[in-house]
Structure formats: structure tokens, C-alpha cells
Amino acid sequence: MKNKLTAIVGGLLLALLMASMDNTIVSTSIGTIVGEMGGLDKFVWVTTAYMVAEMACMPIFGKLSDMYGRKRFFIFGIIVFMIGSALCGMAQSIVELSFYRAVQGVGAGAMVSITFTILFDVMPPKDRGKMMGAFGAVFGLSSVVGPLLGGYITDHLNWSWIFYINLPLGFIALLLIAAFYKESAAHSRQKIDWAGSVLLIGAVVCFIFGLELGGKTYAWDSLQIIGLFAGFAILAFLLVLIEKKAEEPIISFSLFRSRLYTTSNLVAMLSGAAYMTAAIFIPIYVQGVLGGSASNSGLTLLPMMVGSVVTATLGGFLMTKLQYRTIMIGTLAMLLTGLALLSQITVESTRLSITGIMILIGLGIGASFSVLSTAVLHSFPAAQRGAASATLNFNRSLGMALGITIFGIVQSHSLLSKLTESLGKGDIAVPADLNLSDPHSLLNPALRQSVDPQLLDAITAGLSGSIGSTFAWSVIPAGLALIAAFLMTRDTMDPAAESEEYATAH
Known part of the structure; x- marks a missing residue:
């Protein structure tokens, strides 16, 4: 029994890692891909196609897994994801790659929406907390590992291998789930909506x-x-x-009658939006203000990754001892504090101070990946867990997408305003090909060596000030997430109460 569970858990971990990591793995490789294929005007579709397909399919596959069983749709997701990965590696144009990324996204939507539900079904109640912690750590880890791994593979192999690497991993996950996971929960066959x-x-x-x-x-x-x-x-x-x-809706609004479920989804969305500001803008700050390389700026996220793994794992262990809300209140307070500290960064800030703050933010977000994934399943029967888990993952992804977009607009406008103010007197010459409203165009190492020192100082100060202002705005969703955590019910994970259901199903 123990070996069987280990095999199932291994398959689920591999599937979750692949699906979550592919959300970000192309971010550091897109320059190389565009340089080889062309299509600069369409490169945004490469990441958007995956995100759209994954998010759209999450609630659908979550509901279908409740109606017809988890295993068939999870295996379907792995197979589709592997097919999409193989096609991505062979793509000959940006349009082709974008289409195949959408195929990948369909498979990822099935895997992510069902992973936590299968884990909850097969794991004995006494072990669910620590395993949810481990899976939450992987979920958080993937957002940082993706860009780093993508950059390394692109530099040392070929960009196509960021997709081909999914094939052996997916095959192993497929074998493990197909061989060892036996469907046990009862399902009701209903009309598809x-x-x-x-x-x-x-x-x-x-x-x-x-x-x-x-x-x-x-x-x-x-x-x-x-x-x-x-x-x-x-x-x-x-x-x-x-x-x-x-009769059988894809999105079960009745689930939101549970206060714990509703507030958990709200916390996930708001904290996801706030967290993404650090993940996006700290590398820009390190590269554009402190003068680090692209690879070094990415490594700046490692302390945040370590912090998130710590609290994701610790949150899993503490769920049987402390209320969900107690864990979330404590960790979200750290997230709020970390973002408030980042709002004070200047051109004089040190890498050491940034590292300390990133650890704090990681500690602040980590528990949300494990605790909330468990809280939304609390008190729901097996026949509703797929939809419950899928909706949480959908709302978390939606929050992250909103955070990237909204705070990207805030930072861009703030940067342009500060640079216009600094350069408005006309004393400093600005190259015609320099886009002052685009932070990424200001990170080129060659630019730092070729432009007028006064212009470089103005750019550095503008980047620093605009990023600090953006972090100040990100305090708002972080604070709202903390308030939502206070509104969560005082439930704890109770293995004893769930043991009877588990024994009946197994």
C-alpha cells in the first residue's frame, strides 16, 4: 500500500511540476525563439495561448472529473500535454508555436485541476496535511524554477528542449498513474453543460x-x-x-455558499496578484538599477522560492493543529510587510536587503499554495472536490494574470512620468531608438555602456522610483487578502472526521 501511494504521489508531483512550470518556462527563452523564427509582433501569443487554454479548461475538467471519474481525465491531460510539448519543439513559426502551446494548455488545465483532488482522495487523512504541503511547495517552486530552467536549457542546448523535456517526465507520470491509481470514489453521470x-x-x-x-x-x-x-x-x-x-453546471455557484470556500478563493486571487509584483519587478530592479546580469537577476528570486517552500511545507504540517485562518493570517502579514518594505527601495538599496525582503515575501505566500488547496476541499464530498479545487486554481491564476497586467500598467506609467520629468528640460540627449515607457528596453547591458552617464542616472532613478511606487500599490491587494483571511471560518483539518469516509472508499 505504501509503495502504491508513493508511486501515485510521484506521478502527481511530476504532472503538477510540468504543468505549472510551463506557464513561465518560455519567458527567458522567447528572445532566442523570436530571433530564430521571427514574428516579434506575435510573441505575446506564445504565453497567452497557454494561459488562456489552461484557465478555460480548469473548471471544465474539474467538473467532468466529479461526474465521470478523475483517472480518465488526468491521463487524457498528460497525453494531450505531451502531444502539445512534442509539437511545440517541432514548431516552425510563432503562429504554429502559439497554437501548439494552446494544446499544451488544454492538457495542463486537466492536470492542475485534478491533481490536488486525486491526492485528497488517495491519501489517508492523517497524512493529507504534510502531502498538501509538499504539493503546495512544488506549485510555488515552479514559478521560479521555470524561467531559470528555460534560460539554462536555451543557453546550453536548444530552445526546443524546454518542451521536449516534458516527454520523458510525462511518460513516467503516465505510467505511474495508469498502473497504480485505482478509482474508488462514486461518481454520478449527469448531462454535460x-x-x-x-x-x-x-x-x-x-x-x-x-x-x-x-x-x-x-x-x-x-x-x-x-x-x-x-x-x-x-x-x-x-x-x-x-x-x-x-442541471449540472460547469461552475457550481452553490459551492460559494460555504464561507470558508468563498474566502479561500478570495485570498488566493488577491494574494496571487500581490505576489506577482515581486516575481516580475525584482529581477527588473536588480538588472536595471543594481546593474546585474539577466541570469543573476533571475537568481534573485531563489530566496523567495526557498521561503515559499518552507511555509508551504510547514503550513501542511500545521493544518491539523491550527485553524486555516490562523496560518493564513500569520503568513499574509509577512507578505504585506515584505511588499511594504519593497515600496521603500531606492538606488542605494543593497542586494543583501533585497534578499532579506524576498525571503519574507516567500514566507508570506508559500502557505497559500498548500493551506488554501486543502481549505477549499474542507467539508465537501468527493463528488464535488474536482470542481472546488479547479475553481481555486482558476481564481489564483486569474489573480496572477490581473496582477501582471494591472501593476505592469502602473509601473510603465510611473516610469514614463518620472523620466519625462527628469528629461523634460532637454539638457540630456535621448537616443531615438530608446523606448522610455518600456522597462525591458532599458535593461540592455550595451545601453548602460553607451548612453550618456546623466541619462543612465535618470533611467536608473526612474526605474527605482517607479518600481517602488508599484510595490506601494501592491500593498492594497495584499492587505485585502489579509482582511479576507480574517473572515475565514475557524475550521481546522480534522483527520479523524475524514477517516470514516476514507475507509469506506478504500
């Missing part, structure tokens, strides 16, 4: 593409972006109407 599925996919596509393309490919007030957001609003409205009347 096709209307809800189509409306959900359409709403997610409109919303995410609106966020990704707005301010980059098209202006925010352009007809295209306004149309995308209008489409989202209409489809979301219709979705709510349809789902309230559906």
Missing part, C-alpha cells in the same frame, strides 16, 4: 486576450480591446444566467 462550457471558454479568451494585448499590441481605448472586454462582460453575464438554471 455544453452551453456553460462554451460561454466560459469564450469569456476567458476575451478577458485574457484583452489584458495581454491592451497597451501592447493595441491601445487600451482601441476598438479591439474595448470589444474584447465588452465580449467578456456579455459572455460572463450569460454564463451566470445559464449556470444558475443548469
